[in-house]
Amino acid sequence: MNTILITLIAISAILYLIFAIYYENKIYKFIWKPGTMILIIILAITESGLSTTFSYWVLSALVFSLIGDIFLMLREKWFIHGLVSFLIAHILYIVGFIVSFSFTFSFNIFLLVVALILLAVILLAVILYFYLFPNVRKEGGKKLLFAVAFYIIIITTMVSLAIMTGTKILIAAAFLFFVSDAILAVNKFKVRFRLADYFVMSTYFTAQLLFAISIGGQ
Template identity: 40%
Template sequence: MLSWLAVWCSGLLHINAAYKGPRWQFYLFKPLTIALMMLIVVTGGEANTYAYLVLAGLLFSLFGDVFLMLPKDRFIPGLLSFLVAHIFYSVAFWLQFDGTMVWWLPSLLGAASVIIFLLLLPNLGPLLVPVGVYIAVIAQMAWGAGEFWMNTHSQMAAYAFGGALLFMVSDTVLAFERFKGPFRASVVLVMSTYFCAQGLITLSAISG
């Protein structure tokens, strides 16, 4: 319980610092929030393949956070780090699936992804291919989590699916903020959904 309180406080301090400062607080508490979740997986979960894959996903998410926070924004390294994180999460989710595919889910996720990509397309420029690949990877990650949940209806799978969907929401808002233009509520929307997404995926690793 105290571990999750520390995660909540750390995430809140980062969001507050994004609007009000100080800058050191902004830079410290974003990666610290993810590092605390990693600690929860290490100390609270079973030593199994799923937990190790989630831990790897959290680690590459931490790398991505650092790249995107640097004074000279490293968007491509950050994008690649999160791409690897989503691949680890995807493998974790798909390894749990053993049943009949539900094909309406990828159709729905695919349609939503295409719409998002087309809305961003006029502003992507040279990042068209990397962003397109990223959207496809995160959509199939959510698909894997969804198939896992619909096949088992377990609490573990529900956490995973909820986290994957929130990750899509967070990244969609971030993409519109970056490529369409910033708006005041973007930070709280992106970071609250992001931290909740990672928290739910972390919970899935310790509830199996």
């Protein structure tokens, strides 16, 4: 594991949290947000050597996430473009899971636990959607409602498949991504709170870092 590169990623993420968020500096935001993702992409390449099919899917997802980050840093009119970019990233993760893992289980305690966790994730996603529903409809109408609903379905599918792989690092990465997006959505459409950006970006960077590290063992 490239500890030097991981350390640089951690430093870059911390610099973003301090200078871009705390000091609300747009220049630092444009430097450290994509900069951190670029370092994570480099880590993904060096960790895997792109020697597996899964590594290519993860790398592609990371690149689309980077594109989504850039769109979300721009004006509000680019929000939907960022949403679509992250939607594609989640789909790429989904395809990566499907082509790289076997999901055949015999009925046992592990399968029961997985089923319960999956139900909990799906229930959480449904609650989140209906919690956001009135404000999303007010802000963007039926089109935005559909886009948000579809996005929640896709990210929930991604988390569910990550859980079904039984790989701890992938489960942690997918769940943190879900948490990051959920906080972002609540902060944007429902209740704005000061610490939201810290929670969103810390869980997001950690999730993407774990995805990058995970392909080293595939």
